[in-house]
Amino acid sequence: MTDMVRFYLGWGRLAILEQLQYRVANYFYMIGMIAEPVIYLVVWRTVAEARGGVVGGFAADELAAYYVVWTLVRNMNIVLTPHAWEDRIRSGELAVDLLRPVHPLHRDLAYFAGWKVVAILMWLPIAAVLTWVFRPALDPTVTQIALFAVALWGGFLIRFFALWTLGLITFWTTRVQALFEMYFTAELLLSGRLVPLSLMPDWVQTVAGLLPFKWAFQFPIETLIGRLGTGEILRGIGMQALWTVIGLGATAVVWRRSLRRFTAVGG
Amino acid sequence: MSFLRLALAHFRVGAMNELQYRVNFFIQVVQALLALTTGLVGLWLVFSQTEDLAGWRPAELLAVMGVHILMGGVVQMFIQPNMTRLMEDVRKGTLDYALTKPADAQTMVSIREVRIWSMVDVLTGAIVLGVSVTQLEHRVGFGDAAGFAIALVLGAVMIYCFWLILTTGAFRLVNVENILELFSGIYQAGRWPVGIYPGWMRGGLTFLVPVAFAVTVPAESLTSRLTTGTLVTAVVFTAVLVGVTRIVWRIGLRHYTGASA
Amino acid sequence: MPAVHVADLTKRYRVPVRESGLRASLASLVRRRYRDVVAVDRISFDVAAGEMVGFLGPNGAGKTTTLKILSGLLHPDGGTAEVLGHTPSQRSREFLGRITLVMGNRNQLAWDLPAMDSFNLHRSIYRLDTAAFQGTRDELIDLLDLGGLVDKPVRNLSLGERMKMELASALLHRPSVLFLDEPTIGLDVTAQRKLREFVADYNRRQGATVLLTSHYMADVVALCRRVIVIHHGRLLYDGGLTGLSERFASHKTITITLATPAESLHRYGTVIAQEPLKATFEVARTETSALASRLLGDFEVLDLTIEDPPIEEVIERVFAHPAEEPEPEPEPV
Numbered sequence: 020m021t022d023m024v025r026f027y028l029g030w031g032r033l034a035i036l037e038q039l040q041y042r043v044a045n046y047f048y049m050i051g052m053i054a055e056p057v058i059y060l061v062v063w064r065t066v067a068e069a070r071g072g073v074v075g076g077f078a079a080d081e082l083a084a085y086y087v088v089w090t091l092v093r094n095m096n097i098v099l100t101p102h103a104w105e106d107r108i109r110s111g112e113l114a115v116d117l118l119r120p121v122h123p124l125h126r127d128l129a130y131f132a133g134w135k136v137v138a139i140l141m142w143l144p145i146a147a148v149l150t151w152v153f154r155p156a157l158d159p160t161v162t163q164i165a166l167f168a169v170a171l172w173g174g175f176l177i178r179f180f181a182l183w184t185l186g187l188i189t190f191w192t193t194r195v196q197a198l199f200e201m202y203f204t205a206e207l208l209l210s211g212r213l214v215p216l217s218l219m220p221d222w223v224q225t226v227a228g229l230l231p232f233k234w235a236f237q238f239p240i241e242t243l244i245g246r247l248g249t250g251e252i253l254r255g256i257g258m259q260a261l262w263t264v265i266g267l268g269a270t271a272v273v274w275r276r277s278l279r280r281f282t283a284v285g286g
Numbered sequence: 287m288s289f290l291r292l293a294l295a296h297f298r299v300g301a302m303n304e305l306q307y308r309v310n311f312f313i314q315v316v317q318a319l320l321a322l323t324t325g326l327v328g329l330w331l332v333f334s335q336t337e338d339l340a341g342w343r344p345a346e347l348l349a350v351m352g353v354h355i356l357m358g359g360v361v362q363m364f365i366q367p368n369m370t371r372l373m374e375d376v377r378k379g380t381l382d383y384a385l386t387k388p389a390d391a392q393t394m395v396s397i398r399e400v401r402i403w404s405m406v407d408v409l410t411g412a413i414v415l416g417v418s419v420t421q422l423e424h425r426v427g428f429g430d431a432a433g434f435a436i437a438l439v440l441g442a443v444m445i446y447c448f449w450l451i452l453t454t455g456a457f458r459l460v461n462v463e464n465i466l467e468l469f470s471g472i473y474q475a476g477r478w479p480v481g482i483y484p485g486w487m488r489g490g491l492t493f494l495v496p497v498a499f500a501v502t503v504p505a506e507s508l509t510s511r512l513t514t515g516t517l518v519t520a521v522v523f524t525a526v527l528v529g530v531t532r533i534v535w536r537i538g539l540r541h542y543t544g545a546s547a
Numbered sequence: 548m549p550a551v552h553v554a555d556l557t558k559r560y561r562v563p564v565r566e567s568g569l570r571a572s573l574a575s576l577v578r579r580r581y582r583d584v585v586a587v588d589r590i591s592f593d594v595a596a597g598e599m600v601g602f603l604g605p606n607g608a609g610k611t612t613t614l615k616i617l618s619g620l621l622h623p624d625g626g627t628a629e630v631l632g633h634t635p636s637q638r639s640r641e642f643l644g645r646i647t648l649v650m651g652n653r654n655q656l657a658w659d660l661p662a663m664d665s666f667n668l669h670r671s672i673y674r675l676d677t678a679a680f681q682g683t684r685d686e687l688i689d690l691l692d693l694g695g696l697v698d699k700p701v702r703n704l705s706l707g708e709r710m711k712m713e714l715a716s717a718l719l720h721r722p723s724v725l726f727l728d729e730p731t732i733g734l735d736v737t738a739q740r741k742l743r744e745f746v747a748d749y750n751r752r753q754g755a756t757v758l759l760t761s762h763y764m765a766d767v768v769a770l771c772r773r774v775i776v777i778h779h780g781r782l783l784y785d786g787g788l789t790g791l792s793e794r795f796a797s798h799k800t801i802t803i804t805l806a807t808p809a810e811s812l813h814r815y816g817t818v819i820a821q822e823p824l825k826a827t828f829e830v831a832r833t834e835t836s837a838l839a840s841r842l843l844g845d846f847e848v849l850d851l852t853i854e855d856p857p858i859e860e861v862i863e864r865v866f867a868h869p870a871e872e873p874e875p876e877p878e879p880v
Contacts, residue, residue, distance in 0.1 A: 201320065
């Protein structure tokens with residue numbers, strides 16, 4: 020057990036060192052990423068104005084709060100791209116990984132977790148600027164911040180396992196790009212990334228409730244911007260735990276199958 | 287004109303290169319459809335709440351979206367592939383070959399590559415544009431159409447300049463993927479008329495990353511909103527940018543070849 | 548007027564000093580430290596039109612840098628360089644149309660297309676007259692034995708075939724000066740030989756001036772009557788191959804074949820190889836004839852050969868001081 024802890028700390032630390040090295044690239048990336056929520060925010064604020072100040076239950080400053088927190092959650096949502104598997108298989112990197120005594124998932128998880136630490140740190144000044152510019156209605160209590168922290172990492176875990184598993188499809192076919200794109204589009208619409216789901220028609224909201232997307236994205240945002248009671252938040256974290264377990268299970272099952280296929284076909 | 291001849295020769299090679307990968311066509315179509323879906327959903331969501339976004343009506347916003355997709359296709363077809371190749375060449379040392387050819391180096395590195403499958407986006411954008419034009423309340427006059435064409439060309443040139451300046455100037459700090467991401471992110475702002483953005487943002491989207499000139503201005507012309515002032519500014523700004531780009535390129539080249547200042 | 552004229556050519560690089568560890572990384576945020584590396588140190592030589600010169604030197608010696616300066620890719624920091632009467636760094640169109648550069652480990656042909664397509668592109672770039680172009684192209688295809696290969700995608704060619712194709716492409720505009728940077732690197736022995744034969748032939752027929760760098764001795768020995776040795780950026784030697792041994796090798800070898808086995812040969816000198824009836828001595832140049840006469844006098848010698856040590860050995864000893872660092876990458880700015 021302590022070995023595992025040391026393993027995670029080791030990889031996490033490496034990730035932190037490396038990503039600090041790439042800070043310029045990281046900042047470029049993060050700044051480019053801000054464009055998206057800012058655009059959504061401005062559009063919906065304009066719509067809210069046209070409607071006398073409120074749209075979908077959000078006032079202008081509440082929209083600002085939503086999309087500012089959005090930037091952090093979005094960063095936390097960035098995990099191993101499913102496209103990575105094609106390279107891993109083709110370059111022989113996977114074969115090497117399989118010879119190691121530790122499941123490759125652990126290394127990926129540890130590395131990304133470390134990276135997220137850097138991301139959070141780098142996000143803080145960006146958040147300060149965004150707050151100064153857009154004046155969001157943000158006034159969380161300490162409890163809310165603590166719960167937000169949990170929900171944030173919960174969202175990370177859900178998406179991490181989901182995409183890790185999705186990527187494994189590459190073992191069966193290399194014509195995966197279209198599939199991934201469709202997945203991401205569905206996610207974009209059903210996770211609360213494009214708009215808060217309350218702006219979507221009811222049937223969409225029902226569908227979104229059955230999928231993990233919103234628990235990885237919209238839910239963490241909501242915990243911080245004060246639209247949920249503590250009870251609701253705790254229930255939500257429970258849902259996150261559920262989806263994390265489902266994801267973990269799916270990963271385990273699919274991985275075993277993938278491995279069988281890999282060793283049978285030879286990669 | 288030797289430039290055209292060279293451009294055509296490279297286009298032929300570039301197209302031949304790409305045409306081999308038919309699967310890319312399929313992927314491009316899927317991506318275009320998905321992006322279109324997302325865009326239409328976005329528009330629909332907005333218009334389920336209001337009929338007027340900062341003075342722009344549904345059909346007009348559709349036109350903006352059409353120009354956005356079309357221009358995006360042009361950028362992905364002609365501009366980005368060359369910038370990616372330029373960075374790669376500098377890193378691998380193969381830029382030397384471009385520099386030993388008896389042709390202007392800036393021209394060479396700007397026209398070598400073509401991503402033919404992005405034509406799907408150009409077509410998609412054109413179709414959306416076509417549909418939107420039929421829905422417009424005012425008919426598109428000859429002046430509007432001419433202004434549109436001119437604005438489109440100027441916008442494309444400005445985006446090229448932006449890309450080359452960034453690629454030449456910044457490649458020591460970042461790699462082309464970062465610039466790509468940055469540009470893609472900011473370019474998304476062009477989906478909507480830049481008038482909705484707060485003043486300082488509008489400025490950035492006009493003069494820092496020329497998205498306004500590339501998308502909103504042509505759309506303005508098509509929807510009979512374009513002022514002469516704006517068009518003149520576009521012309522002047524393009525001329526300035528082209529000049530600055532040339533200077534930045536030459537400085538970058540001298541640095542690469544170790545020419546002392 | 549010489550085709551290539553170089554006088555006191557100098558080129559320096561600023562190389563960042565990098566160290567490992569977190570502390571050093573943080574320190575380098577604040578202050579980047581540099582070191583000046585002299586890649587080319589006051590080199591002078593002239594090459595007449597139609598001459599073929601080989602540049603020999605270990606990695607990082609400055610050969611490629613010199614070639615890059617002569618092809619206009621780098622600006623020198625001191626001295627002069629003139630090729631065909633032009634200053635290379637000015638990169639005039641006329642100059643560029645008369646030279647060609649081939650780098651052994653870097654391809655310029657379009658990877659996924661048949662070479663023929665790249666040839667046609669080349670014609671557009673160099674604005675070649677169609678008839679002349681076709682003539683040259685067909686001639687090169689014939690000489691390099693590329694018949695069935697020009698219509699295959701370049702990625703499907705073997706390394707040797709690809710190199711020949713690159714060479715053909717580079718010669719389509721009939722350049723007067725060829726800069727070949729490690730053209731045979733990575734090729735198998737046969738491919739190397741074929742390439743060399745072609746280059747020698749081309750030089751003879753076209754009268755093109757050839758500047759070739761290599762760290763394969765075989766290239767230089769086979770092709771170049773004139774060798775320029777560069778080490779640490781300095782020109783150590785400029786002359787013929789035979790002169791190279793004389794200049795740098797302090798000894799020769801004497802190999803004798805005896806009628807009957809002999810003992811205690813070691814009393815005559817340093818024996819570096821011995822079989823029952825054969826022995827090889829290493830002897831200082833000045834002592835060669837003395838030792839030879841002694842051996843002839845004291846033994847029944849069936850055969851006696853006096854030779855220079857293999858060129859490779861000579862060169863190795865010349866480069867006995869290893870280069871301080873690998874060919875410095877210029878700071879891409």
